[in-house]
Amino acid sequence: QYLVDHYGIKILVDSLQSSKIGIPSLDEALQKNGFKQDFSQIFADWLLAVLINDCNFGPRYCYLNPNLKNLKISPLVHFLPLVTEGSLTVSYLIKEWAGNWQKIIGGKGSLVFEFDGQDDKDFNFLYIICDYQEKCLLDSLDLDKDQKGKITLSEFDVKYTSLTIIPFIQTKVSGYNGSEPSYQFSWMISTKEEKSEAEKEAELINRLLARIEDLKRQISEVQVKIDGILANRGQKINCSKIEKDLYFGMRNNPEVICLQEFLKARGVDIYPEGLVTSNFLFLTRLAVIRFQEKYADEILRPLGLERGTGYVGVATRAKINSILSK
Numbered sequence: 014q015y016l017v018d019h020y021g022i023k024i025l026v027d028s029l030q031s032s033k034i035g036i037p038s039l040d041e042a043l044q045k046n047g048f049k050q051d052f053s054q055i056f057a058d059w060l061l062a063v064l065i066n067d068c069n070f071g072p073r074y075c076y077l078n079p080n081l082k083n084l085k086i087s088p089l090v091h092f093l094p095l096v097t098e099g100s101l102t103v104s105y106l107i108k109e110w111a112g113n114w115q116k117i118i119g120g121k122g123s124l125v126f127e128f129d130g131q132d133d134k135d136f137n138f139l140y141i142i143c144d145y146q147e148k149c150l151l152d153s154l155d156l157d158k159d160q161k162g163k164i165t166l167s168e169f170d171v172k173y174t175s176l177t178i179i180p181f182i183q184t185k186v187s188g189y190n191g192s193e194p195s196y197q198f199s200w201m202i203s204t205k206e207e208k209s210e211a212e213k214e215a216e217l218i219n220r221l222l223a224r225i226e227d228l229k230r231q232i233s234e235v236q237v238k239i240d241g242i243l244a245n246r247g248q249k250i251n252c253s254k255i256e257k258d259l260y261f262g263m264r265n266n267p268e269v270i271c272l273q274e275f276l277k278a279r280g281v282d283i284y285p286e287g288l289v290t291s292n293f294l295f296l297t298r299l300a301v302i303r304f305q306e307k308y309a310d311e312i313l314r315p316l317g318l319e320r321g322t323g324y325v326g327v328a329t330r331a332k333i334n335s336i337l338s339k
Contacts, residue, residue: 015059018077020048036186053183060112060179061139061151064088070151088114088177093204095119095170100203106195109185116177122206124169126176130160130198138162139179144172160198169204235290254334259325263293272325275333276300283307298323308332 016024020043027042039052050058058073063086068075076084093099098121107113117126130136136156143149154162166173180198252271263269270291276284284300302321305312312328313319325333 014078014081015062015076016055018081019073020055021046034187035189052186056110056183057137057139057181060114060181061141063112064114064177064179065141065149070149074151086112086114088116090116090118091202092118093120093202095121097121098203098205100201102199102201104197104199106197107180107182108193108195109182111181112179113181114177114179116175117202118175119170120204121170122168122204124164124166124176124202124204126164126166126178126200126202128154128156128160128162128178128180128198128200130156130180131196132159134160134182134196135184136160136198137181137183139181140164141175141177141179142166142173143175143177145174253337255325255330255337258327258330259293261293261295261298261323265291266293267291269293269297272301272333273297275337276304279304301325301329304333305329 016039023046024039024042027045028038031038031041033041036052043051043055061070062074062076063084066075066082066085068077076082091101091103093101105113117124128136128138138154138156139151140154141149141151154164156162164176166176169176178200182196185193252274255268255271255275257268259266259269259272270289272293273284273289273291276297277287277289281287283303284296286296286300288296301323305321305323309319309321311332313321316328
């Protein structure tokens with residue numbers, strides 16, 4: 014009836030007169046009469062038309078015959094609790110070219126719907142979301158190679174009244190013998206109450222406070238290490254002179270502390286971070302490079318260099334020590 018309604022009685026006449034049978038005969042008749050749609054597209058349109066039968070969504074989604082204006086499928090309804098968070102998992106079997114309409118209503122908070130079809134079949138998936146003004150959105154869900162897909166609707170209980178799903182398969186077009194297999198699909202749906210803006214802000218503040226406490230703990234641990242290095246088992250560190258070459262990767266080194274103190278005293282142009290950790294890492298290396306390039310005429314150019322290296326060798330130590338001695 015839907016085919017005749019939208020594509021004319023000649024479609025059936027030509028399909029019956031075709032040498033082909035079943036779906037291929039209908040595709041041939043459609044093409045012969047100048048229609049771009051094939052039977053698989055028309056079948057998908059019919060799945061929606063028989064559910065909503067409303068021409069306001071477009072002529073494809075209703076019957077044009079006035080005698081069929083009230084014809085509608087009643088979907089299987091799943092009701093989620095309104096006062097608490099909930100979840101539901103279901104499994105079904107479906108054959109090729111069969112309609113399956115399921116409607117989800119209720120729920121509290123945001124809604125997450127997850128579909129999982131049998132891996133060796135190509136499922137199609139249409140869905141309809143309706144709001145409290147009886148406005149509905151028709152859409153399709155793209156499934157991955159494992160026949161899985163996901164729909165997330167925030168504030169489902171506030172914005173929407175229902176989600177209706179229509180999974181179907183339409184790959185086999187011929188060779189039917191009356192004992193066709195069924196294919197499995199399942200879906201899981203869950204609702205979760207969303208936090209208010211005030212609750213979200215309070216949660217963020219608590220996370221930041223916890224992070225601050227963690228940073229304080231880390232700083233205390235680092236300070237203990239620095240104090241231990243400075244103590245150097247009861248020996249005092251003399252920072253009036255850098256005696257050894259210093260380089261990237263050195264850790265827990267007393268002379269690195271002297272170097273970092275020296276660089277820190279040169280100001281933010283040389284060592285903006287000003288960290289004194291005893292570890293010669295990335296920030297210390299950058300500070301050494303800035304120092305070397307500031308005094309390039311004395312440190313770099315005599316060595317034939319234009320850019321700082323970050324390695325505290327003889328020339329760099331000599332310049333540092335000359336400044337320290339003043």
